[in-house]
Amino acid sequence: xxxxxxxxxxxxxxxxxxxxxxxxxxxxxxxxxxxxxxxxxxxxxxxxxxxxxxxxxxxxxxxxxxxxxxxxxxxxxxxxxxxxxxxxxxxxxxxxxxxxxxxxxxxxxxxxxxxxxxxxxxxxxxxxxxxxxxxxxxxxxxxxxxxxxxxxxxxxxxxxxxx
Amino acid sequence: xxxxxxxxxxxxxxxxxxxxxxxxxxxxxxxxxxxxxxxxxxxxxxxxxxxxxxxxxxxxxxxxxxxxxxxxxxxxxxxxxxxxxxxxxxxxxxxxxxxxxxxxxxxxxxxxxxxxxxxxxxxxxxxxxxxxxxxxxxxxxxxxxxxxxxxxxxxxxxxxxxxxxxxxxxxxxxxxxxxxxxxxxxxxxxxxxxxxxxxxxxxxxxxxxxxxxxxxxxxxxxxxxxxxxxxxxxxxxxxxxxxxxxxxxxxxxxxxxxxxxxxxxxxxxxxxxxxxxxxxxxxxxxxx
Numbered sequence: 001x002x003x004x005x006x007x008x009x010x011x012x013x014x015x016x017x018x019x020x021x022x023x024x025x026x027x028x029x030x031x032x033x034x035x036x037x038x039x040x041x042x043x044x045x046x047x048x049x050x051x052x053x054x055x056x057x058x059x060x061x062x063x064x065x066x067x068x069x070x071x072x073x074x075x076x077x078x079x080x081x082x083x084x085x086x087x088x089x090x091x092x093x094x095x096x097x098x099x100x101x102x103x104x105x106x107x108x109x110x111x112x113x114x115x116x117x118x119x120x121x122x123x124x125x126x127x128x129x130x131x132x133x134x135x136x137x138x139x140x141x142x143x144x145x146x147x148x149x150x151x152x153x154x155x156x157x158x159x160x161x162x163x
Numbered sequence: 164x165x166x167x168x169x170x171x172x173x174x175x176x177x178x179x180x181x182x183x184x185x186x187x188x189x190x191x192x193x194x195x196x197x198x199x200x201x202x203x204x205x206x207x208x209x210x211x212x213x214x215x216x217x218x219x220x221x222x223x224x225x226x227x228x229x230x231x232x233x234x235x236x237x238x239x240x241x242x243x244x245x246x247x248x249x250x251x252x253x254x255x256x257x258x259x260x261x262x263x264x265x266x267x268x269x270x271x272x273x274x275x276x277x278x279x280x281x282x283x284x285x286x287x288x289x290x291x292x293x294x295x296x297x298x299x300x301x302x303x304x305x306x307x308x309x310x311x312x313x314x315x316x317x318x319x320x321x322x323x324x325x326x327x328x329x330x331x332x333x334x335x336x337x338x339x340x341x342x343x344x345x346x347x348x349x350x351x352x353x354x355x356x357x358x359x360x361x362x363x364x365x366x367x368x369x370x371x372x373x374x375x376x377x378x379x380x381x382x383x384x385x386x387x388x389x390x391x392x393x394x395x396x397x398x399x400x401x402x403x404x405x406x407x408x409x410x411x412x413x414x415x416x417x418x419x420x421x422x423x424x425x426x427x428x429x430x431x432x433x434x435x436x437x438x439x440x441x442x443x444x445x446x447x448x449x450x451x
Contacts, residue, residue, distance in 0.1 A: 012215070013215075013219075015212075015215075015290050016212060016215030016216050016218075016219055016290075017219055018290035018291075019212055019215070019216050019287040019288055019289070019290045019298075020216050020219050020220055020223075020287070020288070021220070021285060021287075021288060021428070021430070021431070022220070022223060023288075024288065024427065024428045025428055030368060031292075032292055034292060036290065048174075049171075049174045049178075050170070050173070050174045050177065053174065053177060053178050053181060054177070054181075057181045057184075057185070060185075062208065063290050063291050064291075065201060065204045065205050065208055066205070066208060066212060066287075066289060066290055066291075067289040067290065067291040067293070067294040067296060068201070068205070068289065068294065068296045068328065068329060068336050069289070069291060069293065069294040069296075070189055070192050071188045071189065071192045071200075071201055072184070072185040072186065072187070072188030072189040072192065073185075073189055074291060075181075075184075075185040075188070076182060076185035076186065076189065079178065079181045079182055079185060080178075080182070083174065083178045086174075115293060118189065119293070121189075122189050122190075122192065123343075123344075135365070135366075139292070
């Protein structure tokens with residue numbers, strides 16, 4: 001139970017962190033990392049598909065409410081990601097950093113594809129360009145680079161909590 | 164084995180249920196009930212966001228303030244010198260202002276910028292990389308209404324930030340001009356040719372100026388200002404400068420890319436012009 005609380009608190013922290021003005025300054029060529037996605041993926045990878053998808057839906061819905069954008073768009077994408085990564089976590093043996101880095105790369109691309117498709121369906125087709133202009137690939141690389149330190153910290157915290 | 168299968172089936176059922184709810188929410192996102200729900204939900208989440216963001220910002224500011232203190236002392240000396248110079252020029256400025264007002268009255272022109280403003284602090288931004296909305300700490304209690312224009316002062320220039328799109332009791336959401344669904348009536352400061360400025364975010368932080376008369380000579384660095392058309396923004400506020408022009412071989416119009424003057428990364432305070440949008444304009448904006 002305590003490990004769920006840790007992940008929920010981490011997700012809440014990063015939702016607020018990504019809402020701060022100085023988060024805007026953490027960018028590479030105007031592309032910022034998605035800490036929420038990283039934490040969610042690590043959570044789903046370690047906890048499985050059920051907690052992964054529920055956390056994904058919850059955090060996605062909060063992000064949608066705070067963003068003032070299309071309600072349900074992030075919830076949809078994060079639910080799929082939470083479930084998918086959870087399934088991979090169930091199949092793959094071992095919990096090493098390398099797997100989570102590779103996973104994060106693909107997960108970011110999947111997020112980009114899903115959000116672009118949903119935005120094109122419900123908003124304007126122009127959002128597809130975020131994907132086609134390569135920004136999502138850059139975001140994937142940034143997320144991959146940030147995964148090892150976060151994974152390491154989370155594993156440490158998880159160990160402390162479960163002992 | 165069967166237990167694992169049951170768990171998997173259960174998680175698939177939950178997945179379908181959650182995706183269904185998300186899809187329904189997206190489908191009815193533009194309906195009045197959902198917009199109202201979103202607004203109420205945001206009102207509930209806002210206090211948590213406010214406290215959370217403030218706490219993180221305070222920790223960050225504590226460390227940066229130590230370094231800033233040294234800089235401030237040096238700046239204070241410089242500012243004192245500058246202030247002396249400004250005081251001298253202030254008298255001259257007041258004289259020119261009075262003369263300008265008198266001459267405007269003589270030729271019957273009224274100032275477009277005689278609006279009252281409410282200063283607001285930006286407390287949060289959208290956590291989503293796709294949306295660039297900003298949250299300020301002024302709401303209905305400060306007389307803020309939907310569609311009110313928002314400006315800021317950066318590098319001693321008054322520039323457009325965006326417009327208010329949602330108002331709560333103690334907070335309001337601002338749609339920046341770089342947002343893809345933002346449209347503003349603009350004109351070129353020099354040649355006075357008008358056009359419509361559309362945001363390009365999340366693709367780019369620059370904006371696209373459309374429907375500019377083909378005859379207009381646009382060059383790099385030309386300033387773009389609000390045209391006053393559209394009923395939201397008063398005329399003459401600086402928006403940005405031209406960074407590129409695209410003139411197709413055929414067609415009546417040309418397009419240009421505009422780099423906004425406002426730097427959203429450095430924005431801390433904004434001024435909300437407390438000018439109510441005319442009833443007709445408001446209705447049209449609601450229908451968009």
